[in-house]
Amino acid sequence: MVDVLSQNEIDALLAALSSGEMDAEELRKEDTQKKVRAYDFKRATRFSKDHIRSLTRIHENFARFLTTYFSAQLRTFVQINVVQVEQLPYDEFIRSIPKMTILNIFEAEPLEGRMVLEVHPNVAFAMLDRLLGGTGTAPTKIGSLTEIENIIMEKIFSRALETLQEAWKTVIDIEPRLEALETNPQFMQIVSPNETIALISLSTKIGDTTGMINLCIPHVVIEPIMSKLSVHHWFVSQKKSRAPEEFKQLEQRVTKAKLPITAELGTSQISIHEFLNLGVGDVITLGKSVDSGLDIKVGDKLKYIGSPGTVRDKIAVQILEIIDEGVEEAHDE
Structure with missing residues (x-):
């Protein structure tokens, strides 16, 4: 960001140059020297601003689909919105979430690798309470899941992942499949600690209960389709010619007219x-x-x-x- 000098600073600078306190030649030398910017290899920048904007657009649709799905399943007021899309090391994400939380580990073919949908315990147990006939309030003390609660959680979040397929349809056809449900982040190691991830944070409100849902997407998983997340690809894909299968279906329909x-x-x-x-x-x-x-x-x-x-x-x-x-x-x- 370029610093803008005030009028007083400009006057002081001109006065210093006139009095000889500052040398104009030295200022020119400093300006021509190469500027060094610190780079933290532990927080490697893998996603450009263009990629972040595309991910935000995709998951704003995901948030709308989730809102519709949970509203129908829970039969109560649900509001889900994208709060932030950022990139950070996987280890930092693990340290930022509660020690006891709901971690939905899933794959999405044809992408290779695993992703995580982390649901804050307040939100997850409010859903569970609502599904079991309650008002949708989170318990004051959260313990480990029983076998029945685990099955219910797997069922509802497995179907929730299907909305992710719809949200990503404009970029790639994926088939999300829940692989496992964990509650302890320390037992979940889907990538190396220093691997850069895209973290999509969704603020969630169910009735009077609020919490966060975080979607963790490792860079290594979506690296093969990164080019499709550019604005250029979005414009080109709108003009993309139809697939041969679509032409064949269209031809079959036309011949029957x-x-x-x-x-x-x-x-x-x-x-x-x-x-x-x-x-x-x-x-x-x-x-x-x-x-x-x-x-x-x-x-x-x-x-x-x-x-x-x-x-x-x-x-x-x-x-x-x-x-x-x-x-x-x-x-x-």
Whole structure:
């Protein structure tokens, strides 16, 4: 960030240069010297601002999907919002969460590696209380999970991970699958302590209970698709051509569509008086030669020139000429 000098500082600087207290040449030398910036290898920067913005956009959708899902499951007021998306070492994430918490370890094929959805005990036990018929309040003292509570937790969070698939659909089709549910962070080592992770923090409110849900995504897991998290990819993907499978499905649907086809012998104009006096045996002269072909239209578009005839005692039309695309004028005599 560039420092902006106040008017008093500017006046003091000019006065120092005029009096000789400061040397202009020395200032130029200092300005031309290479500036060194400290870099902490324990907090390696792996995600650019562009990547962080994309992750924020994806998980804002994830938060909305989670809100809808939990509202339907718990039948109570639920509000989930993205608070922060940051990058930090995995070890720092482990030290920042409670010693007893709900850790949903999952994989998301085709991505290789494991990720974690950490749910604060207040939020998790409020959900559990609500599912078991309570008002949705967290207990004052939280102990280890019973076997029944563990099964219920696995079921609800396994289905919650399905909303992550919907949120990531614009980038990649993933299939999240819950691998294990842990309560002690010390027993969970999905990557090395110094590995950089993207931490998506979601503020969660269930009834009167508040807490955090944290999604930990190691850099090594999404490194193969990092290019898809750029703004350029988002714009290009909107113009991306359809996949061959989509074209095949579209072709199958189009080939089953029914279109009206008409063959015109010709046209003529008569007065209403002549029309009212038409009788059996009268002849209407058409504005077309007998030797000229018939106009064959698909819908209201002229597409072919044909010749009338019969096939197996049924009236038929033989196509003699295909009209080029865009030609809509009637066939001349």
